[in-house]
Amino acid sequence: MRMYDVIEKKRDGGELTDEEIDFFISGYVSGEIPDYQASALAMAIFYEGMTPRETAKLTMAMAESGDMMDLSAIPGIKVDKHSTGGVGDKTTLVVAPIVASLGVKVAKMSGRGLGHTGGTLDKLESIPGLSVEISEPDFFKQVSEIGVAVAGQTGNLVPADKKLYALRDVTATVDSVPLIASSIMSKKIASGSNCILLDVKCGSGAFMKTVDSAVELAQAMVSIGEHVGRTTAALITGMDRPLGKNIGNALEVAEAVATLRGEGPEDLTAVCVELAANMLNLAGKGSVEECRDLARGQIANGEGLAKLADMVAAQGGDAAVIRDTSKFDTAPFRREVLAEESGYMSAMNAERVGIASVALGAGREKKGDPIDMAAGIILERKTGDYVEKGEVLATLLTSDEKRLDDGERIFREALSFGPEQPSLEPLFFARVSRDGVEKLG
Numbered sequence: 001m002r003m004y005d006v007i008e009k010k011r012d013g014g015e016l017t018d019e020e021i022d023f024f025i026s027g028y029v030s031g032e033i034p035d036y037q038a039s040a041l042a043m044a045i046f047y048e049g050m051t052p053r054e055t056a057k058l059t060m061a062m063a064e065s066g067d068m069m070d071l072s073a074i075p076g077i078k079v080d081k082h083s084t085g086g087v088g089d090k091t092t093l094v095v096a097p098i099v100a101s102l103g104v105k106v107a108k109m110s111g112r113g114l115g116h117t118g119g120t121l122d123k124l125e126s127i128p129g130l131s132v133e134i135s136e137p138d139f140f141k142q143v144s145e146i147g148v149a150v151a152g153q154t155g156n157l158v159p160a161d162k163k164l165y166a167l168r169d170v171t172a173t174v175d176s177v178p179l180i181a182s183s184i185m186s187k188k189i190a191s192g193s194n195c196i197l198l199d200v201k202c203g204s205g206a207f208m209k210t211v212d213s214a215v216e217l218a219q220a221m222v223s224i225g226e227h228v229g230r231t232t233a234a235l236i237t238g239m240d241r242p243l244g245k246n247i248g249n250a251l252e253v254a255e256a257v258a259t260l261r262g263e264g265p266e267d268l269t270a271v272c273v274e275l276a277a278n279m280l281n282l283a284g285k286g287s288v289e290e291c292r293d294l295a296r297g298q299i300a301n302g303e304g305l306a307k308l309a310d311m312v313a314a315q316g317g318d319a320a321v322i323r324d325t326s327k328f329d330t331a332p333f334r335r336e337v338l339a340e341e342s343g344y345m346s347a348m349n350a351e352r353v354g355i356a357s358v359a360l361g362a363g364r365e366k367k368g369d370p371i372d373m374a375a376g377i378i379l380e381r382k383t384g385d386y387v388e389k390g391e392v393l394a395t396l397l398t399s400d401e402k403r404l405d406d407g408e409r410i411f412r413e414a415l416s417f418g419p420e421q422p423s424l425e426p427l428f429f430a431r432v433s434r435d436g437v438e439k440l441g
Helices: 003-011 018-030 035-048 052-063 091-101 120-124 136-146 159-170 177-190 211-227 249-260 266-282 288-300 303-314 350-359 401-413
Strands: 079-083 106-109 148-151 195-202 231-238 333-338 343-348 376-379 392-398 415-418 428-433 436-439
Touching: 003 018, 003 035, 018 035, 018 052, 018 159, 035 159, 035 177, 052 159, 052 177, 052 211, 079 091, 079 106, 079 177, 079 266, 091 106, 091 120, 091 148, 091 249, 091 266, 091 288, 091 303, 106 136, 120 148, 120 249, 136 148, 136 303, 148 303, 159 177, 177 195, 177 211, 195 211, 195 266, 211 231, 211 428, 231 266, 249 266, 249 303, 249 376, 266 288, 266 428, 288 303, 333 401, 350 376, 350 401, 392 401, 401 415
Parallel strands: 079 195, 106 148, 195 231
Antiparallel strands: 231 428, 333 392, 343 415, 376 392, 428 436
16 A cells, blocks of 8 residues: 555545555554655645544544553543633533532543643643642542542553644644544543543634534534444534633632632533533433533532542642632732723634733743743623723733733733624534534523
């Protein structure tokens, strides 16, 4: 078999066989197939697409390119969640403890932030002492005993995705539904959970800017999951404005704690309840409506918060900051951003707000950049609010005073004002499952 022939076949719109896909992935991981041929195939896929069977096979070939976690030693159903990324998206810190507190195991591998979207691992590492580097035996033990662990990728998990993603990033082939779907789902499948819930964001702060493109990606990922025997569903949720009020690592942990206390922002609470309900539903705990009530109950009775504290302590973190978030280190420099005119906030571009938080030190522009855990933005007003001239719109926080000017400039670029109250985009657009697309909102 020649890689030339595989490239030519896909370039001309052909459907690749299982053997051709295996040949490509194994050869690329081993180094026998060079980057220039892999990038040529990626570009052919970008233009010609892949059938559901091809996409599922590519996903499994990538998942099987390295270690595959076998979670069967952990009793009970294991459920995983993945978000395609957004600004202020701290839902894992709320949802995973709620679900685990109801007896469903959550064995979650998470990622770090890059660009304007934050990463769950970075947020967790703002908790003093907490480690996201957990050995496989300790990971299994923690999930078995307390029901939840959130860790960084261990071992040699999906090496094909690491190589292929880095290549796509520099060859303008990131924006391809089969390649995005196989990248995400290969990691989820290799992580070993029985059930997978996908939170596909759409809007200005998300990778998928439109509902239609988000639904297309969700359908591809659900198809892959079901094709390989994992119970899979996806929610299409809005990211036209940041989720919650706090953006930045320690700030977002504090807001997650407030949400588990029943004191969180309305939008964040609603999204967390819906995600938890759908995870519980996939695990067989009842209808989505019944599971919403279960999730709300774990907030009201404090068991969700207690489970988060258990997880933090099990991973070496100081659970005292969960009981009292005022114990987090605070940024020494802050600036209030004041409204320069009166009127309705007609739009808040979530991507620009996320970039402003990076400018303050809360995120990284390239892999390996250090993060200021105390930096970030506290939003005092959001889209749809009426503001008077001179009113505080947001508070910027950083440990480096020189970052404040850039942070304020970029934040202001995210805002638009007008004389009339805008209509807000819904939080939920659709639910995608093996039964089809159900419109929400």
